[in-house]
Amino acid sequence: MTLSSPLVAGVLTVSDSCFAGNKSDKSGDILEDLIRSSLPQFGVVIRVLVPDEQNLISSQLKNWCDKDKLDLVITTGGTGLTSRDVTPDATRSVLHRELPHLSTVMLIEGLKHTPYAALSRQICGNRGKTLVLNFPGSSSAVKECFSAVLPIIGHSINLLNDEHQEINKLHEPVIEDKLKITELKQYPMVSVGEALHHITDQSAPLSNQTVSLESTLNRTLGSDIHALSNIPPFPASVKDGYAIRSCDKAVTREVIGDCIAGCKPEIELCRDTVAYITTGAYLPKGADSVVMIEYTKLIEKDGKRFITLLSIPEKGQDVREPGTDMRKGELVLERGCLIGPMEIGILAAAGAREVSIFSLPCVGVFSTGDEIQDISQVDARSPYGVIDTNRVTLIAMLRNDGYDVRDMGIVKDDPNELRSVMLRALACCDVIISSGGMSMGNRDYVKPCLEAIGCKIWFGKVKVKPGKPTCFATLREGENRKYIFGLPGNPASAIVTYMLFVCRCLSVLSGKKGKCNPEIPVIISNNKELGDRTEYRRVFLTWEDGKLIASSTGGQQSSRILSMRNAQALLRIPAIDEYSGSRIDKGTVLKAILITRWISS
Ligand SMILES: Nc1nc2c(c(=O)[nH]1)N[C@H]1C(S)=C(S)[C@@H](COP(=O)(O)OP(=O)(O)OC[C@H]3O[C@@H](n4cnc5c(N)ncnc54)[C@H](O)[C@@H]3O)O[C@H]1N2
Numbered sequence: 001m002t003l004s005s006p007l008v009a010g011v012l013t014v015s016d017s018c019f020a021g022n023k024s025d026k027s028g029d030i031l032e033d034l035i036r037s038s039l040p041q042f043g044v045v046i047r048v049l050v051p052d053e054q055n056l057i058s059s060q061l062k063n064w065c066d067k068d069k070l071d072l073v074i075t076t077g078g079t080g081l082t083s084r085d086v087t088p089d090a091t092r093s094v095l096h097r098e099l100p101h102l103s104t105v106m107l108i109e110g111l112k113h114t115p116y117a118a119l120s121r122q123i124c125g126n127r128g129k130t131l132v133l134n135f136p137g138s139s140s141a142v143k144e145c146f147s148a149v150l151p152i153i154g155h156s157i158n159l160l161n162d163e164h165q166e167i168n169k170l171h172e173p174v175i176e177d178k179l180k181i182t183e184l185k186q187y188p189m190v191s192v193g194e195a196l197h198h199i200t201d202q203s204a205p206l207s208n209q210t211v212s213l214e215s216t217l218n219r220t221l222g223s224d225i226h227a228l229s230n231i232p233p234f235p236a237s238v239k240d241g242y243a244i245r246s247c248d249k250a251v252t253r254e255v256i257g258d259c260i261a262g263c264k265p266e267i268e269l270c271r272d273t274v275a276y277i278t279t280g281a282y283l284p285k286g287a288d289s290v291v292m293i294e295y296t297k298l299i300e301k302d303g304k305r306f307i308t309l310l311s312i313p314e315k316g317q318d319v320r321e322p323g324t325d326m327r328k329g330e331l332v333l334e335r336g337c338l339i340g341p342m343e344i345g346i347l348a349a350a351g352a353r354e355v356s357i358f359s360l361p362c363v364g365v366f367s368t369g370d371e372i373q374d375i376s377q378v379d380a381r382s383p384y385g386v387i388d389t390n391r392v393t394l395i396a397m398l399r400n401d402g403y404d405v406r407d408m409g410i411v412k413d414d415p416n417e418l419r420s421v422m423l424r425a426l427a428c429c430d431v432i433i434s435s436g437g438m439s440m441g442n443r444d445y446v447k448p449c450l451e452a453i454g455c456k457i458w459f460g461k462v463k464v465k466p467g468k469p470t471c472f473a474t475l476r477e478g479e480n481r482k483y484i485f486g487l488p489g490n491p492a493s494a495i496v497t498y499m500l501f502v503c504r505c506l507s508v509l510s511g512k513k514g515k516c517n518p519e520i521p522v523i524i525s526n527n528k529e530l531g532d533r534t535e536y537r538r539v540f541l542t543w544e545d546g547k548l549i550a551s552s553t554g555g556q557q558s559s560r561i562l563s564m565r566n567a568q569a570l571l572r573i574p575a576i577d578e579y580s581g582s583r584i585d586k587g588t589v590l591k592a593i594l595i596t597r598w599i600s601s
């Protein structure tokens, strides 16, 4: 496919000093000239200058990609190592997919001119149909990078514009030309337990990857780890003192040498001799015990050293036999365990330099709704608009849980736009989370869209408060399977259903064992009338007389994001048909899902 001219390019200069007017934007000028002279299909080149501020860079990139729909954006500056160099970080936060090899091509060219090219952190990728490239700030680097990617730019943009058609081809048998919504399907209401059952049943861990030990923090172990060798590998002293033969009887014995940790022991003890030894050192031949230095007295006579023993140790005293701490072949960590700082130490001790871990799912997030406005638009806020809190909260929760996130923006209540964003997300993510458009309104298109794409909807309504219209769907089987969660638009509903349902799927996909948030018994501090759905109240916890008391965070309306403020647990209140009565009294013990590490005293 060849695109019709003219294409539009943006040159974004990122520089504090140019922005302050202390320097002229030379590299921006060079870049504009290069695009105009070498890429004639670009009829328009727009220029913007911003300081090295991450939010300004990313919002400019988003505007150019999403609103102005530029074909190519090249940034210059801010790719280095100083604390103000944030262009790659801002770029990464807006890209839908990275194209790491484009950066490599530029690196190879740069290295021909200076070894410092290796210090550039520049990244490339696409947001929607826009190709975004980071270039360093120096004039020479701009020319080198441009020459490196010049032969690739046109083809990349063609491919990005074909992407949509390619994805449509993939789904040809199931996608109609235009998504037509005629009637809203009713889904049976499932219990929370049934919903979780569907999720665990349908989800399977992603593939494993092998990484170096340092890259394993907060990841899940992909295989059992057995110790490579004994720790200690030899009989070692537990104390600084003297290695002795416990069978000897003399109180005063000659010191015939020193055994120092890390050195090969060259000495062999014979009757009534000892060796000075440091903690951790290899016991010399003949020795079977260690006496601490505090229990000896050193005497020097005729250039020789002697010690008097103030206490006689038993055989084996203060000696660590080989394998005491870790036995060769011992199972030290099991597949599926979460790797924290302690596990990194255990892996190192076990000799695991390269470690198999589960791959992390890539999660695409978008909000839906004509009324939903990004926080960056807050100044131009429509009186009828609603600030998008769901997307930022979901993205933050995902990042907090260590997942790789793609921000897919806000989608209008338009079935075709929804389908196109959903397809784009399906093309680059393992899991997709949308919020809004889930209920029974005539503009609630998410479930019909999933059906039209050919997804299997496992549940579309849950007996839970908040979160009734939550849906879970999958597309395809096997390795390339996709998981889709349609969460309700109400902010508390979206957050609670993420914690209840999405977390479970992501845990399984990333190989984690067990539940993501532990369940604990708590005492409720107020009487509670039961409703027809299982309720997850947002509560804070206090310790009183050795017991955990759960108190409500205030109004529990699903629209009220403030119900999440200070929330430390989700208190599970059974539905009326799950309990023997219509009310639960203050003081009753119920289960709560812990969502914090901290409990107030
Ligand atoms: N006839 C029925 N109506 C509703 C039912 C029902 O069973 N029958 N269920 C109600 C329940 S329960 C919920 S929960 C909501 C969920 O509705 P939707 O998922 O369709 O969400 P929207 O209508 O799009 O939005 C609801 C509410 O939340 C605000 N919202 C949406 N997205 C965001 C966002 N990203 N950030 C902040 N706020 C957001 C939106 O403006 C609405 O006020 O449906 C009930 N209706």
Ligand code: MOO
Pocket: 464, 465, 466, 467, 468, 469, 488, 490, 493, 558, 559
């Ligand atoms: O399920 Mo909705 O979240 O009750 O408001």
